[in-house]
Amino acid sequence: MSLLALIAALLLEQFHPLASRKHLYGWLSGYVGFFRRNFNAGEHRHGKIAWLLAVLPLLSGAAVLFWTLYLMHPALAWAFNVLVLYLTMGFRQFSHYFTDIHQALRDGRLDEARGLLSDWRGESAHELNAEEVARLAIEQALLASHRNVFGVIVWFVLFSALGLGGAAGALLYRIGQFLHARWGDEDEAELGEFPGSKFGGFARQAFHTLEWLPVRLTTATFAIVGDFEDTVYCWRTQAAGWPDPEQGILLAGGAGALGVRLGMPIPQGGMPLDRPELGVGDDADADFMQSTIGLVWRAVVFWLILLLLLTLASLIG
Template sequence: MTFFSLISALLVERWRPGSDRNRIILLFLSYADSLERYFNTGVRRHGIAAWTAAVIPVLIISVWIYYLLYSLNPVLAWAGNVIVLYLIMGFRQFSYSLTEVSEALKNGDLFLARDLLSELHGVEAGDLSNQEVARTTIEMGLIYSHRYVFGIIICFAILPGPLGAILYRLAELLSERWGTRKDAFGDFAVKAFEIIDWLPARLTAMSFAVAGNFEDALYCWRVQAASWVDSNQGIILASGAGALGVCLGDPMHAAGSKHYRPELGVGEEADVDFLQSTIGLAWRTLVLWLMLLLLLEIASWAG
C-alpha cells in the first residue's frame, strides 16, 4: 500500500497543484499560535506541554481515522493515505520553485531571481550575486527536497498508516515556527524535530550519494558535514554537494555584510546549470525510493 499511496499522491499533485495543502498548514499554524499564546512563559517545560498539545491529538485522530477506514475497507484507508500525502508533500512545489529561479538566471534577470528566492524561500537576497543566488537556491532545494519529500516518504514507510508522515511534517512546522524564538519555549520543538529527523536525514543523504557521485558524496559527508551548525542539514548539504560535484557554503553577502559559512562539496562553483542538476538529482532520488518501496511491496506480497 505504501508504494501505491505515494505514486497516487504524486500523480494527484501533478494534476491538481492547488492551495488545499496551504490552507491545512495555515490552519495548523494558527492552532500552534494559539497554543503559544496560552503556554508561552519562556520556560522550556511549557514548550514541551505546548508541543505535546499540538502534535499528539492530531496523531491520535489520524490513526483512529485510518484504522476506522481500514476496518470498513482497505481501499478507503489507501485513499486516506493518498489525501494525507497530497496535503503534506510538495515535490512539484519544490521543483517548480527551482525552475523559476533557474529560468530567471538564464535570462540574465538577476533582480527577478533575487525576488523569487526571497519570496519562495524567505531568504534575504537583495545583495546576492548570480553565483550566490544559484548557490543559495541549490542549498534550499536540497533541504526542501528532503523536508517536503524524502523525509516524509521515509517516515511514511517506517510507521503504520499516515502516522510517520504526519509526525514528521508537524514536527518540522513547529520547529520552524517556534525554533526562532530567543527564549527557551521553542527549544524542545527544535530538539524534537532534530531527533525525529536523525534517521531520515541520513537516509536522504545516502540516497543522494547513490543517485549522484557516490564517492564524493560520502567523502563530503564524512569530512565536511560536522562543520555545519545544524548536523542534519550539514549531512544533507554535504552529501548533496558531493553528489552534484558543486561547492556550497562559503561566504554570503546579505544585509550589507558578509557572512562566513563552512565550505561544503567539491568541484565547480555553483551556477545556473547546477540548478537543473539539482532537480535531476531529486528526480533520480525519488525514482530510487519508489523502486525500493516497490521491491519491498513485491517482497511483502511474495511473503
C-alpha cells in the same frame, strides 16, 4: 498499499497541484498558537507539554480514522493515506521558485532571479551575483526536496510498517517541522537567551530527532544516484562544520553528489556572512541547477523501486 498511495499522491500533486496551502497553514498556525499562548510560561517543560498536547491528539486521530476506514473498506483507508500525503508532501510546494530562478539565470535576468530567491528564502538576495544566486537556490532546493518529499516518505513508511497507518507518520513529520519553525526557530531568533526561548527548546530537539534517520537516508540515496565517493567524503569531512548538523549532512552530501561547491561566504547587509565551504568541484551555475533536478528525481525513483522490491518480498514471504 503504501507504495501505491505514495505513487498516487506524487502523480496527483504533479498533475493537479494544490492551489494554495494558506488556509491549511492558517488553521495550523491558529491551532499551535493556542498552545503557545496558554502554555508558554518560559520553561522547557512547558514547551514539552504543549508539544505533546498539540501533536498526540492529531496522531491518535489519524491512526484511529485510518483503521476505522480500513475496517469499513481498505480502499477508504488507502484514499485517506493519499489525501494526507497530498496535503503534506510534494515538489510543487517549492519547485516553481526553483524553475523560475533557473530560467531567469539562463536568460540573464539576474534581478528577477534575485527577487524570486528573496521571496523563496524570506531574506534579501539583492546583493548576490549569479553564482551566489544559483548556489543558494541549489541549497534551498536540496533542503526543500528533503523536507517536502523524502522526510515525509520515511515517516509514512515507518508508521505503515508499524501498523499505525502511514498518514499519522506523515502528519508527525510535517507538524514536527511546523512546530520547530514556529516555536523553535522563532524563539531562537527573536528572544535569544531570554526565558521565552526555553519554551521552543523541546520543539527544536523533537524535530532534530525526527530528522536523524530521514536526513541520513536521503544523503545515502544521493550517494547512490550521484557521485558516491565525493558524497561520502564531503559528508564525513564537511558536514560537522555547518551550524545545523542535519542540514550540514544533507547539503555537504548533496554538494558532493553533484560535484558542486556550496556554502561559502555570501554578502548580507553590506557585510560578508561567513559560511563553511561544502562540496567539491566547480562553482554553482544554471547547469548545476538542472543537475539538481535530475539528482532529486533519480532519488525519488530509487526509493519507489526499493519500496516495490520490499513490497514484493513481503508478499512472497
